[in-house]
Amino acid sequence: MSLPKHVRLVEVGPRDGLQNEKQPISTADKVRLVNDLSAAGVQYIEVGSFVSPKWVPQMAGSAEVFAQIEQKPGVTYAALAPNLQGLEAAIAAGVSEVAVFAAASQAFSQRNINCSIEQSLARFVPLMEVARANGVQVRGYVSCVLGCPYEGEVDPAAVAHVARELFNMGCYEISLGDTIGTGTPGKTRQLIEVVSRDVPRDKLAGHFHDTYGQALANIYASLLEGLCVFDSSVAGLGGCPYAKGASGNVASEDVLYMLDGLGINTGIDLTALVAAGQRISDVLGRPNASRVARARQSAG
Numbered sequence: 369m370s371l372p373k374h375v376r377l378v379e380v381g382p383r384d385g386l387q388n389e390k391q392p393i394s395t396a397d398k399v400r401l402v403n404d405l406s407a408a409g410v411q412y413i414e415v416g417s418f419v420s421p422k423w424v425p426q427m428a429g430s431a432e433v434f435a436q437i438e439q440k441p442g443v444t445y446a447a448l449a450p451n452l453q454g455l456e457a458a459i460a461a462g463v464s465e466v467a468v469f470a471a472a473s474q475a476f477s478q479r480n481i482n483c484s485i486e487q488s489l490a491r492f493v494p495l496m497e498v499a500r501a502n503g504v505q506v507r508g509y510v511s512c513v514l515g516c517p518y519e520g521e522v523d524p525a526a527v528a529h530v531a532r533e534l535f536n537m538g539c540y541e542i543s544l545g546d547t548i549g550t551g552t553p554g555k556t557r558q559l560i561e562v563v564s565r566d567v568p569r570d571k572l573a574g575h576f577h578d579t580y581g582q583a584l585a586n587i588y589a590s591l592l593e594g595l596c597v598f599d600s601s602v603a604g605l606g607g608c609p610y611a612k613g614a615s616g617n618v619a620s621e622d623v624l625y626m627l628d629g630l631g632i633n634t635g636i637d638l639t640a641l642v643a644a645g646q647r648i649s650d651v652l653g654r655p656n657a658s659r660v661a662r663a664r665q666s667a668g
């Protein structure tokens with residue numbers, strides 16, 4: 369299969385990247401990050417989550433962040449919503465796109481959202497109805513598609529089942545999450561081959577964490593399988609609060625560098641993206657996890 373000419377990058381840094389941070393991050397710093405990303409040309413930004421503040425305290429101020437960001441035309445500003453309560457809070461905050469999240473492993477589903485896979489899918493049905501009635505688009509995530517921190521190997525057929533259910537209930541796109549980053553390119557291709565029997569490839573996105581250093585290779589494998597939407601996190605921020613040891617998402621700068629090198633257009637400016645990632649890394653007081661950002665900085 370030939371490579372696409374255009375790829376859409378879904379920037380999850382402000383949500384997936386920051387949700388696990390123990391230190392308080394000010395609303396002003398979160399807002400600045402989102403505005404820096406849109407200024408760099410990012411067209412889709414996951415800004416926050418309307419989840420229980422007891423479960424993920426760092427996302428508690430998401431409504432304030434939405435109220436203060438500069439919303440540029442043509443940019444999608446999205447949030448996670450695990451249930452109807454979350455969707456209603458998102459709508460009240462003026463959010464026009466949300467993402468629901470399920471898992472391909474029962475143990476992860478219980479730890480992450482306190483219910484079984486089937487209960488989570490049933491929970492999304494009324495959410496989808498209210499979203500539709502309010503003109504809110506819904507994206508769907510499936511976690512643990514290439515391994516679970518509690519159950520180990522995950523059957524691609526189990527991933528396909530959850531992806532199909534989410535797609536059939538109205539999610540316009542299904543993001544396949546390698547939550548703990550254990551996937552390898554061969555397994556990634558096999559997974560896409562199986563899942564695409566139920567959900568068209570142009571409705572699938574790849575969401576890779578870089579725990580085992582496989583994320584870019586997995587993205588390239590996914591490109592070869594016809595995917596053209598990828599989630600990534602500026603400065604490689606992140607890690608899931610319910611997946612011990614999971615490192616950050618693949619760094620947006622590293623994905624962009626690879627795509628630029630392949631002649632694939634994203635509309636994002638690498639220099640501005642590197643600056644956005646460095647600023648939030650400075651706020652957090654930790655080294656930038658993007659290798660491209662580090663290489664560019666050491667090259668002066």
Ligand SMILES: CC(C)(COP(=O)([O-])OP(=O)([O-])OC[C@H]1O[C@@H](n2cnc3c(N)ncnc32)[C@H](O)[C@@H]1OP(=O)([O-])[O-])[C@@H](O)C(=O)NCCC(=O)NCCSC(=O)C[C@@](C)(O)CC(=O)[O-]
Nearest residue numbers: 418419420423450453454480481482509511512545547608
């Ligand atoms: C799903 C629940 C809420 C169930 O949590 P629960 O405790 O079973 O919920 P409940 O319905 O029994 O309600 C208990 C309390 O939570 C409140 N509550 C209930 N819902 C909400 C809401 N939406 N917003 C705010 N508050 C809420 C509710 O009001 C009540 O408050 P109380 O009466 O005790 O004061 C909880 O487990 C939760 O919030 N989990 C979120 C976990 C999370 O955000 N994980 C990270 C995101 S997923 C991820 O990172 C993976 C991904 C997407 O990136 C892809 C990948 O890499 O795999």
